[in-house]
Amino acid sequence: MKNRGICIIGCGNLGKSIANGLLNNKELSPSNITVTRRTLSKITDLKDAGINITSDNVMAVRNSNIILLAVKPYNVSKIINEIRSEIKAEQHILVSLATGLSTSEISEMLEHKIPVFRAMPNIAANIRESITCICDKNAIAEEVKMVKFIFDSIGESLIINEELMEAATILGACGIAFVFRFIRAMIQGGIQIGFDANTAKQIVSQTVKGAAEMLQKNNNHPESEIDKVTTPKGCTIVGLNEMEHRGFSSALIRGIVTSFEKIEK
Numbered sequence: 001m002k003n004r005g006i007c008i009i010g011c012g013n014l015g016k017s018i019a020n021g022l023l024n025n026k027e028l029s030p031s032n033i034t035v036t037r038r039t040l041s042k043i044t045d046l047k048d049a050g051i052n053i054t055s056d057n058v059m060a061v062r063n064s065n066i067i068l069l070a071v072k073p074y075n076v077s078k079i080i081n082e083i084r085s086e087i088k089a090e091q092h093i094l095v096s097l098a099t100g101l102s103t104s105e106i107s108e109m110l111e112h113k114i115p116v117f118r119a120m121p122n123i124a125a126n127i128r129e130s131i132t133c134i135c136d137k138n139a140i141a142e143e144v145k146m147v148k149f150i151f152d153s154i155g156e157s158l159i160i161n162e163e164l165m166e167a168a169t170i171l172g173a174c175g176i177a178f179v180f181r182f183i184r185a186m187i188q189g190g191i192q193i194g195f196d197a198n199t200a201k202q203i204v205s206q207t208v209k210g211a212a213e214m215l216q217k218n219n220n221h222p223e224s225e226i227d228k229v230t231t232p233k234g235c236t237i238v239g240l241n242e243m244e245h246r247g248f249s250s251a252l253i254r255g256i257v258t259s260f261e262k263i264e265k
């Protein structure tokens with residue numbers, strides 16, 4: 001990977017999170033990373049860290065091997081039109097991060113047949129804690145390994161079938177927003193029962209981190225961990241039951257399904 005150039009076209013919320021995450025990858029030199037957007041004043045910190053910043057998408061593509069397309073879905077065809085003639089079969093791999101556009105739709109916009117990937121990270125890429133689901137069209141094993149290397153370096157990654165890409169978008173990419181909303185509600189509850197906002201945030205964040213890490217490390221089902229907390233006739237079970245009476249699990253499931261229905265339209 002050392003001599004491969006990576007460009008991120010559209011260095012906004014997601015693109016910048018990825019760029020920040022990649023900065024900590026010792027196998028990638030910041031000078032091999034180029035990011036683009038029109039408003040460069042918003043990414044001068046990346047320039048200070050050694051990443052090339054530019055508004056020139058064509059130059060960025062010309063000097064790179066792996067193109068991460070991180071613009072809004074409605075800007076994808078316009079950007080591909082702009083860079084199409086620079087995309088070379090022997091030089092490039094294209095990774096689209098755009099929601100809802102298939103690898104076939106992207107491939108059809110291109111002049112040459114090149115490996116096209118879709119990847120769905122989340123903004124925790126910023127601290128190298130993303131989960132990224134990846135699928136591809138026309139890629140060989142070595143190219144898959146290369147793309148996986150990039151996303152493994154900003155968290156974890158999974159190769160999935162393309163038909164699950166929309167579901168992956170909801171659970172992983174939108175999912176982090178759902179988790180933040182849960183955390184916010186916990187903090188609001190914590191303030192109501194006596195903590196100041198900062199202390200409540202510290203307690204809740206570490207509690208959520210501990211719960212997530214327990215599941216990652218011991219592979220148990222969440223309910224079997226809940227059983228270890230709930231004392232018969234105790235204060236945990238009454239809280240949990242009240243949450244369920246109020247539709248807690250149902251609200252989450254319905255939110256996930258509603259987001260999925262929106263993306264499937």
Ligand SMILES: NC(=O)C1=CN([C@@H]2O[C@H](COP(=O)(O)OP(=O)(O)OC[C@H]3O[C@@H](n4cnc5c(N)ncnc54)[C@H](OP(=O)(O)O)[C@@H]3O)[C@@H](O)[C@H]2O)C=CC1
Pocket residue numbers: 009010011012013014015036037038039040055057069070071072073075079097098099120121122123173174
């Ligand atoms: N945000 C998220 O958590 C996730 C987003 N995605 C997908 O990633 C993509 C990007 O989303 P997000 O980062 O939220 O969007 P943003 O709007 O934050 O980022 C897109 C960036 O593209 C830049 N841009 C627009 N036009 C051009 C152009 N002609 N040349 C270069 N850059 C351009 C914009 O900057 P400027 O106006 O300065 O040019 C903007 O900062 C979307 O397709 C989204 O579906 C996927 C997973 C998670």
Ligand SMILES: O=C(O)[C@@H]1CCC=N1
Pocket residue numbers: 099169173174
């Ligand atoms: O809300 C959206 O449409 C995008 C897709 C995943 C995260 N943000």
